[in-house]
Amino acid sequence: MNDPIREAVYEALRAATGGSVALSDDTRIMGELGLTSVAVLDFVLEIEDRLDIAIPLDRVAGVETIGDLVAKVSEIKREG
Amino acid sequence: MALFDQFVSLAEAYRGLQSRPYNPFDIAFDAILSPTEARLQGRQILLLGTNNYLGLTHDPTVIAAAVEATREFGSGTTGSRIANGSYAGHRALERALADFYGRRHAMVFTTGYQANLGILSAIAGKNDHLILDADSHASIYDGARLGLAPVTRFRHNDADDLARRLRRLASLPGDKFIVVEGIYSMLGDTAPLRELVEVKRQWNAYLVVDEAHSLGVLGASGRGLAEAAGVESDVDFIVGTFSKSLGGVGGFCVSDVEGFEVLRIASRPYMFTASLPPAVIAATAAALRQLRMRPELRHRLTEHARRLHQGLADAGFELGPEPNPIVSAIMPSPEAAFALWTRLLEAGLYTNVSLPPATPKGLALLRSSVSAAHTRDEIDAAIAMFAEAGRAVGVIAPARASTAGGAT
Numbered sequence: 488m489n490d491p492i493r494e495a496v497y498e499a500l501r502a503a504t505g506g507s508v509a510l511s512d513d514t515r516i517m518g519e520l521g522l523t524s525v526a527v528l529d530f531v532l533e534i535e536d537r538l539d540i541a542i543p544l545d546r547v548a549g550v551e552t553i554g555d556l557v558a559k560v561s562e563i564k565r566e567g
Numbered sequence: 568m569a570l571f572d573q574f575v576s577l578a579e580a581y582r583g584l585q586s587r588p589y590n591p592f593d594i595a596f597d598a599i600l601s602p603t604e605a606r607l608q609g610r611q612i613l614l615l616g617t618n619n620y621l622g623l624t625h626d627p628t629v630i631a632a633a634v635e636a637t638r639e640f641g642s643g644t645t646g647s648r649i650a651n652g653s654y655a656g657h658r659a660l661e662r663a664l665a666d667f668y669g670r671r672h673a674m675v676f677t678t679g680y681q682a683n684l685g686i687l688s689a690i691a692g693k694n695d696h697l698i699l700d701a702d703s704h705a706s707i708y709d710g711a712r713l714g715l716a717p718v719t720r721f722r723h724n725d726a727d728d729l730a731r732r733l734r735r736l737a738s739l740p741g742d743k744f745i746v747v748e749g750i751y752s753m754l755g756d757t758a759p760l761r762e763l764v765e766v767k768r769q770w771n772a773y774l775v776v777d778e779a780h781s782l783g784v785l786g787a788s789g790r791g792l793a794e795a796a797g798v799e800s801d802v803d804f805i806v807g808t809f810s811k812s813l814g815g816v817g818g819f820c821v822s823d824v825e826g827f828e829v830l831r832i833a834s835r836p837y838m839f840t841a842s843l844p845p846a847v848i849a850a851t852a853a854a855l856r857q858l859r860m861r862p863e864l865r866h867r868l869t870e871h872a873r874r875l876h877q878g879l880a881d882a883g884f885e886l887g888p889e890p891n892p893i894v895s896a897i898m899p900s901p902e903a904a905f906a907l908w909t910r911l912l913e914a915g916l917y918t919n920v921s922l923p924p925a926t927p928k929g930l931a932l933l934r935s936s937v938s939a940a941h942t943r944d945e946i947d948a949a950i951a952m953f954a955e956a957g958r959a960v961g962v963i964a965p966a967r968a969s970t971a972g973g974a975t
C-alpha cells in the first residue's frame with residue numbers, strides 16, 4: 488500500500504494545513520480544509536515539486552476531494 | 568439550488584462591509600477635482616489610491632483631443648473593428664505605440680484585461696504551454712484559461728523555479744510561453760527580468776511581459792521594466808493598458824514576431840467586442856505624446872514613490888520590498904486593513920484595501936499609489952496621516968520619542 492503519489496499529496500496537504508485537520512480520501516479540499524483558491528494553487532506547486540511533474544491547472548480544476556486529487560495526479564504521472 | 572447559491576459566503580462577507588460607515592469596495596466620488604483630489608460626501612479627499620501615475624487624466628491637451636474627436640467622429644464606434652471598421656484614430660494609435668516601442672506590430676484592445684485575454688488565448692495553441700508567474704493578475708489567469716494550452720505556474724519572481732518547471736516540460740512538444748508582469752500590482756515589486764530572460768534563452772521559450780503598471784513609470788523613455796532592465800529585444804510580446812499612466816481605458820500588445828497581424832482575425836477578444844470610442848483613442852494618443860515629451864513627470868513620480876515608501880517605513884509600517892509608485896502596507900488582518908482604511912478616509916485620505924484572492928499569499932494590504940501630480944507637501948501630509956491612523960488603530964507602535972526627523 489506504499490503509494491508515493493498518495494503520500495506526496497497527503498504530506499503536502501498536511502504542510503499546507505499545519506497538520507491540524509484529520510485527512511481522508513473523502514475530505515473536501517476547499518470546504519473542509521478551509522484552503523482558499525490561491526492556497527490550492529500554491530499547494531499544486533508543492534505536489535509538482537515533490538513528484539517532479541507538471542500539473543496543468545485545467546486538469547485539477549474540477550477536483551473536490553483528496554481522493555479525486557490523488558487519482559488525477561496518478562493519471563498525470565502515468566502519462567508523463 | 569437557488570440562483571447564486573454558490574456565492575452565499577461571498578455575499579455574507581460583503582453584507583458585513585455594508586454595515587460600516589464606508590465600504591472600500593463600494594465608494595462613489597461626487598466629483599473628481601484633479602488627478603489627486605476628489606469630493607466624497609461633501610468633503611474634499613486627497614487621492615492616494617488611483618493608478619493615475621502621470622496625472623494625465625486632466626491634462627488640457629488630452630481633454631482637448633477627446634472633445635475634438637467626439638465632435639468629429641461621434642461618441643462611439645458602435646461595433647468591432649473587424650465587423651464595423653476601424654477609424655483612422657485606431658490605426659494612428661497603433662502606429663504611435665509601435666513607434667514608441669520600436670516594434671513592427673501593435674494591436675489595440677478595448678481594455679487591458681481584454682489585451683491579456685486576446686493575446687494569451689491566441690498565441691498558445693493546444694499543444695503549447697503557458698507558464699505564469701504565480702502572482703499574475705486575474706486577467707492573465709483568465710486569458711490563459713480562455714485558450715487551449717495547458718497552464719502551469721512558477722513561484723513568484725523565482726527564476727530557478729521557472730527553470731525547473733521548463734525542464735519538466737522540455738520533453739513535451741509545443742512552444743513554451745512565459746508570462747510575467749513589469750511591476751506587480753499588489754506589492755509593487757518588479758520581475759527579475761534579466762534572470763528570467765536567461766532562463767527563457769536557455770529553454771528557448773517565448774516571453775510575454777505585462778507592463779500595465781510600469782509603462783510611463785520605468786525605463787529611460789518610460790517604456791517599462793524591459794527597457795529599464797535592458798532586455799527589450801528578448802521580450803517577444805509586451806502587453807499594456809491605457810487605464811493607468813495614460814489616464815484612459817484600453818489595452819495593447821506590441822511585438823516583432825512574424826505573422827503577428829493574423830491575431831486580428833484569430834483573437835476573439837479583439838474581434839467580438841466594440842472598439843474604443845474616438846474620444847478615448849484620441850485622448851490616449853495625446854497622453855502618449857505627453858508621456859514621451861515630459862520625462863520630468865516620471866522623475867517626479869519616482870521621487871514621490873521613494874518619499875512615500877521611506878516615510879511609511881520610518882513610521883513603522885511593513886511594506887512591499889521596492890519603492891515603486893505602488894506602496895502597499897502589509898496588514899495583520901483584513902479587519903486591520905478596513906480599520907486603517909476607514910480612519911484614513913475620515914482624515915481625508917483615500918487609499919485601497921486589497922484582499923485575497925487578489926493578493927498573493929493570503930495577505931491583507933492597505934495599498935497606496937502616488938502620482939506625478941501630487942505635490943511633495945501632499946506626500947508628506949499622507950505620511951503624517953498614515954502615522955497617526957496607524958497608531959490609532961494599533962497597526963504600528965506608538966511614536967518613538969526623539970527619532971522624528973532623524974531619518975536618513
Ligand SMILES: Cc1ncc(COP(=O)(O)O)c(C=O)c1O
Nearest residue numbers: 678679680704706752779808810
Ligand atoms: C497587471 C495587470 N494587467 C492587466 C490589467 C487590466 O487592465 P485594465 O484595468 O486596463 O483592463 C491590470 C489592472 O487592472 C493589471 O494590474
